[in-house]
Amino acid sequence: MKNRNLIAIIFLLIILAFSAVFPYISSLLPKKAPEQGVKRVILISIDSCNPEYISPAYMPHLYARILQDGVKFKFATNIVPAETQCAHTTMLTGAFPSHTGIVGNGMYFPENWTDPVTHEVVYPKGTQIATFIDPRLRTAKTIFEQFQGNASIKTAFVSGKWRLIPLLSGGANQIFGNAKNGTIMIPPEYYMKVGSYFTYAEGDSVDIWIMNCLIELLKNEPDTNFIFVNLAFTDDVQHSGATFSEMVAEQLRELDNIFLRLFNELESLGIYDSTLFAITADHGADKTEYVLNLFDIFEQSASPHIEAHIFAEGQTAYIFLNNTAQLTDALNLLGAQPGIDLIVPRDNSSVVGYSNYSAYNLYPYQNRTGDIFITTFEGGATIITPMVPFMLFGIHGGPSTMDIPLSFICKNLNFKPEFRGVEIINQIPRTVDILPTIASIMNWSLNLMTLDGHPLDIIS
Numbered sequence: 193m194k195n196r197n198l199i200a201i202i203f204l205l206i207i208l209a210f211s212a213v214f215p216y217i218s219s220l221l222p223k224k225a226p227e228q229g230v231k232r233v234i235l236i237s238i239d240s241c242n243p244e245y246i247s248p249a250y251m252p253h254l255y256a257r258i259l260q261d262g263v264k265f266k267f268a269t270n271i272v273p274a275e276t277q278c279a280h281t282t283m284l285t286g287a288f289p290s291h292t293g294i295v296g297n298g299m300y301f302p303e304n305w306t307d308p309v310t311h312e313v314v315y316p317k318g319t320q321i322a323t324f325i326d327p328r329l330r331t332a333k334t335i336f337e338q339f340q341g342n343a344s345i346k347t348a349f350v351s352g353k354w355r356l357i358p359l360l361s362g363g364a365n366q367i368f369g370n371a372k373n374g375t376i377m378i379p380p381e382y383y384m385k386v387g388s389y390f391t392y393a394e395g396d397s398v399d400i401w402i403m404n405c406l407i408e409l410l411k412n413e414p415d416t417n418f419i420f421v422n423l424a425f426t427d428d429v430q431h432s433g434a435t436f437s438e439m440v441a442e443q444l445r446e447l448d449n450i451f452l453r454l455f456n457e458l459e460s461l462g463i464y465d466s467t468l469f470a471i472t473a474d475h476g477a478d479k480t481e482y483v484l485n486l487f488d489i490f491e492q493s494a495s496p497h498i499e500a501h502i503f504a505e506g507q508t509a510y511i512f513l514n515n516t517a518q519l520t521d522a523l524n525l526l527g528a529q530p531g532i533d534l535i536v537p538r539d540n541s542s543v544v545g546y547s548n549y550s551a552y553n554l555y556p557y558q559n560r561t562g563d564i565f566i567t568t569f570e571g572g573a574t575i576i577t578p579m580v581p582f583m584l585f586g587i588h589g590g591p592s593t594m595d596i597p598l599s600f601i602c603k604n605l606n607f608k609p610e611f612r613g614v615e616i617i618n619q620i621p622r623t624v625d626i627l628p629t630i631a632s633i634m635n636w637s638l639n640l641m642t643l644d645g646h647p648l649d650i651i652s
Contacts, residue, residue, distance in 0.1 A: 224462030230604055231466040233630050234406070234419045237280065238447070239353065240427035240588060241473035242435065243267035243597045250441060251448040254471075257455060262469070262601035263611040263650050268621045272534070272567060273297075273508040274475035274593045276427070277324040277359060279623065283474065284360050284420065285332040286627035286643040292332040294359070295510075295560045298322040300503040302512050302559055305329075320503065325358040331557070335418065335627060336363035338638055345636070346416045350405050352397040352424030366416070368405040370397055382408055392428055399425045403450045407457050414463050417634075423447065430477040430586030465603040468633060470626055476593040477586045478507070481571035484531040486511070498522050503562065504574040506589025510562030522564060533591060534567040567591060596623070605633065606652045621648050 238245075243266065248255050258264045270279050271289060273296050281294040289295045298321045305315040307328060314328070315321070324330075339345045340363035349361035351369040357377060361367050367377050368386075376389055385408045390398040406421055426443055433439040458464035486502045486509055498521055499514040513522055519537060526535050538554060538561060554561055568574060570592035573585075587593075598621055600607070621629075624645030631638045632647035 224460070226459075226462050226464065226603075227466035228604065229466055230468050230602055230634065231463065232414070232417050232419065233468045233470065233634060234421060235283075235470045235626070235630070236421045236423065236472070237283065238426055238471070238473045238597070239276065239422060239424045240430050240475060240477045240586070241597055242476040243595050244436075245426075245440075245444055246471070246597045246599065250444040251451070253448045253452040257451070258471070258599045258601055259613050261603045262599055262605075263607050264599040264615050265597075265619065265621055266615045266617045267595045268472065268598035268623065268625075270473075270475055270594050270596050270623045272591055272594050273506065273589045274591075275506060275508075275589055276353060276474050277355065279474035280353075280356055280360060280422070281324075281330060281332075281334075282623050283472070283626060284334040284336070285330075286335075286624050286638070286645050287332040288624060288644050290554055290556065291644065292330055293555050293557070293560065294324050294330055295555055296324075296503075296508065297505050298324060298503070299329075299560050300501060300510065300512060300562075302501075305558070323355050325355055327359055327362055330359065333639070334360055334363065335638070336361065336420075339363065339418070339636075345418065346413070348409055348413075348416050348419045350402055350409070350419060351422040352399060352402045353422050353427075354395050354397075356422055364420075366409065366413075368402070368409070370395060378405070381412075385412075392425070396424045396428065399423045399447055399450055403454060407454060410458060410463065411461065414461065418630075423450075427477075433586065434479045435477045435586050436479075467602065468605065468630070469599075469601040470630060471597065471599045471601070472623070472626060473596040475588045476595055477588050478570055478590070478593050480573045480585045480587045482531060482568075483573045483575050484529065484568055485575050487576040489525065489529060493525055496521055498525060500563075502576050504576050506587055507568045507572055507574060507593065508589040509566050509574040510560075511564040511566065512559075513563045516563055519563060526564065526566060531568055531572050532566050533569045533572075534565070536565040538563050538565075598626070600629075600650065607650055608652050611650060619648070 246255055271282050275297040277297045278289050278294045281292045282288060285292055301315045301317060301319045304313045304317050307314050336347050339347055347364045348366040349364040351357050354370050354372050357369045366379055369377050372395055386404040390401050392398060402423060429440055429443045455464060458467060486504055490498055490500055498518050501512040503510040526532055567590035573587045622645060625648055628643050628645045629648045
């Protein structure tokens with residue numbers, strides 16, 4: 193029995209040792225001659241990644257690779273609210289929510305919403321959706337839709353977040369991911385190539401499975417020109433525990449090894465040098481330290497009593513007043529609360545905080561953002577119902593989580609020499625600048641009328 197136990201322990205140690213060195217093994221394989229020029233773009237979104245995470249402390253391999261073969265901004269800025277659905281929509285359209293209509297993770301319908309084609313009422317007045325998944329609600333084209341029908345450009349959508357696929361993948365030539373019910377959305381020829389399918393939380397895919405999909409796609413179809421990749425597991429880890437915790441650090445170390453494997457695999461295929469990587473995030477993450485119970489604030493209001501429907505998510509909330517004549521009273525009520533950072537009325541009469549919010553976020557064709565939009569300060573969370581113990585939970589949505597990482601890697605690109613090997617601190621790009629920068633580098637023709645950003649000045 194002791195001998196069997198010893199053999200089992202030795203076997204387990206061998207497996208653990210192999211898993212530790214596995215990312216390095218592919219670097220020893222024979223490599224093809226590298227391609228010339230820039231043949232493809234891989235836009236990678238690390239869900240819920242703070243800019244500080246791409247550093248020697250958390251992700252040393254990725255950090256070193258960026259400084260060696262690319263450029264790294266200290267940070268970029270995304271939109272407020274810093275939420276998954278609206279932020280990725282902005283990333284893949286190059287447009288602010290004021291143009292996309294995707295104003296958060298979900299929304300409340302104060303009036304009937306009718307399909308613009310069939311003119312049927314799809315969402316009756318009073319409907320509330322937790323997640324934007326209906327592409328009919330989006331009013332800006334994604335890069336996939338702009339290239340749809342263009343035989344010279346092949347695209348792919350590889351997503352860990354199931355909810356991104358129905359909203360944003362339309363027009364992509366290939367889709368890898370899963371639906372809410374666990375159905376794998378993957379081209380049939382890849383079923384036997386990408387390994388076991390793993391999910392977590394609400395059915396989102398683990399990062400290693402997503403990276404397997406990406407690598408197999410590049411092995412079999414290296415002529416794919418644009419690939420979007422969402423790596424979702426960091427978001428799940430941070431919602432389960434505090435930011436900058438050991439739990440998060442462990443996840444980032446694993447993710448760092450996954451990136452190392454990707455780069456090594458592409459080098460062995462001879463396509464690493466000719467691939468432009470854009471690495472960013474939809475939002476950062478914050479540690480919840482206090483809650484703002486908006487239901488109690490309005491329920492206990494007096495002289496006058498103010499009634500409203502409140503759509504709260506993360507660090508933000510949209511407030512739809514039952515009586516818009518009470519706007520000034522509601523603004524005064526909210527202004528007296530110590531935990532509120534931004535207060536933005538829809539009529540833009542008196543903005544407290546983020547002065548650009550109205551121009552970027554207020555959707556002009558329908559009131560999707562309420563009569564008043566608010567956010568908490570750093571560490572806050574908006575709620576309308578009692579909350580379980582929250583001190584260690586990660587949160588996002590407000591201005592404190594709109595900072596994101598942004599880096600570009602491509603060995604064959606002539607990046608400006610003053611940007612190589614350092615973090616760029618004299619430019620603060622925005623999410624809407626990513627697509628125009630990619631289009632400029634690749635000489636792709638996008639409809640500039642739909643883009644709110646500009647190409648970044650990073651190429652000599």
